[in-house]
Amino acid sequence: MNPESRYLQELIIAELGVPAAFDVDTEVEQRVEFLADRLRRTGATAYVLGISGGVDSATAGRLCQLAVERVRAEGGQATFVAMRLPYGVQADEADAQRSLEFIKPDETLAVDVKPATDAMVEAVRHSGLGDREDFHVGNIKARQRMVAQYLVAGARGGLVVGTDHAAEAVMGFFTKYGDGACDLTPLSGLSKRRVRAVGEWLGASPEITGKVPTADLETNNPGVPDEAVLGVTYDEIDSFLEGHDVDEKAAGTIIATHRRTAHKRAVPLAFN
Numbered sequence: 274m275n276p277e278s279r280y281l282q283e284l285i286i287a288e289l290g291v292p293a294a295f296d297v298d299t300e301v302e303q304r305v306e307f308l309a310d311r312l313r314r315t316g317a318t319a320y321v322l323g324i325s326g327g328v329d330s331a332t333a334g335r336l337c338q339l340a341v342e343r344v345r346a347e348g349g350q351a352t353f354v355a356m357r358l359p360y361g362v363q364a365d366e367a368d369a370q371r372s373l374e375f376i377k378p379d380e381t382l383a384v385d386v387k388p389a390t391d392a393m394v395e396a397v398r399h400s401g402l403g404d405r406e407d408f409h410v411g412n413i414k415a416r417q418r419m420v421a422q423y424l425v426a427g428a429r430g431g432l433v434v435g436t437d438h439a440a441e442a443v444m445g446f447f448t449k450y451g452d453g454a455c456d457l458t459p460l461s462g463l464s465k466r467r468v469r470a471v472g473e474w475l476g477a478s479p480e481i482t483g484k485v486p487t488a489d490l491e492t493n494n495p496g497v498p499d500e501a502v503l504g505v506t507y508d509e510i511d512s513f514l515e516g517h518d519v520d521e522k523a524a525g526t527i528i529a530t531h532r533r534t535a536h537k538r539a540v541p542l543a544f545n
């Protein structure tokens with residue numbers, strides 16, 4: 274990597290809070306405590322999180338369940354609500370069920386986001402949806418998931434948990450105000466392989482930790498691997514975030530994508 278890429282890599286690592294060292298025992302303990310402490314400090318009585326079948330939500334979900342159990346053991350009141358949020362029938366529903374068996378959430382709530390998504394798309398259709406309708410509708414699915422989670426959080430006095438981590442954050446690979454909207458993010462600062470390591474430490478099976486990451490947002494093309502869209506592999510992203518040398522082309526893609534998606538990691542641009 275050239276000196277400019279190296280310099281930008283260091284800035285990105287600092288911005289996203291990726292530690293040089295990684296000890297999985299410590300990470301799990303600190304992240305469970307982070308979640309437990311937020312409940313104690315805010316008085317919130319529930320965590321709410323969508324469980325897709327992917328490794329991120331399986332890992333974050335198990336951390337949430339451990340945190341609410343910790344708070345209850347101290348005499349507090351806290352529940353974890355795992356939400357299944359399919360768009361109609363989900364092709365990899367079996368993976369989602371496997372995640373739920375691993376997490377053992379206090380409560381599981383299933384809400385189909387298809388009717389709300391379709392109703393919104395049809396209500397807007399007359400204004401024109403352009404030639405990437407399936408892509409744009411995918412982002413509406415992510416936002417309908419957000420709406421459902423906030424409705425449940427509001428009704429239960431709970432907080433919405435997000436699964437953003439450093440490998441997604443650096444690429445801006447989330448829907449703005451969709452899965453990107455949440456109250457706290459227990460996986461922050463982790464590369465994708467470190468998320469997998471945390472999941473594995475927590476006891477997730479290889480089917481869960483080894484599942485090919487997918488945003489799974491397109492109706493006509495379910496389960497598109499993230500890596501087919503990102504233009505770089507998670508291995509390259511992870512190595513970059515962990516401070517290693519990656520090839521110049523991959524570094525260039527990561528740096529350019531990070532710059533282009535800065536608005537997604539920021540609060541709305543305000544006058545002045």
Ligand SMILES: Nc1ncnc2c1ncn2[C@@H]1O[C@H](COP(=O)(O)OP(=O)(O)OC[C@H]2O[C@@H]([n+]3cccc(C(=O)O)c3)[C@H](O)[C@@H]2O)[C@@H](O)[C@H]1O
Pocket residue numbers: 412415441445446447448449450451452487488489490499502536
């Ligand atoms: N320069 C700028 N300053 C301020 N705001 C700006 C902006 N450029 C666009 N925007 C706004 O941002 C919007 C575009 O952002 P957004 O709506 O997010 O849409 P966009 O970034 O185009 O698409 C979301 C991407 O994230 C991926 N994704 C989504 C959800 C989950 C996952 C996953 O891994 O599971 C991945 C998805 O596959 C897709 O590639 C624009 O419509 C505009 O409103």
Ligand SMILES: Nc1ncnc2c1ncn2[C@@H]1O[C@H](COP(=O)(O)OP(=O)(O)OP(=O)(O)O)[C@@H](O)[C@H]1O
Pocket residue numbers: 322323324325326327328329330331356357358359360363418436441452484485486487488489
């Ligand atoms: N079908 C779904 N049901 C419930 N929640 C979902 C669904 N799809 C996405 N989500 C939520 O949106 C988040 C972002 O999706 P993302 O694909 O990044 O994570 P993941 O599916 O958990 O893991 P991976 O990135 O490895 O696929 C998920 O972690 C989950 O909280």
Ligand SMILES: [Mg+2]
Pocket residue numbers: 325327486487488489
């Ligand atoms: Mg996924």
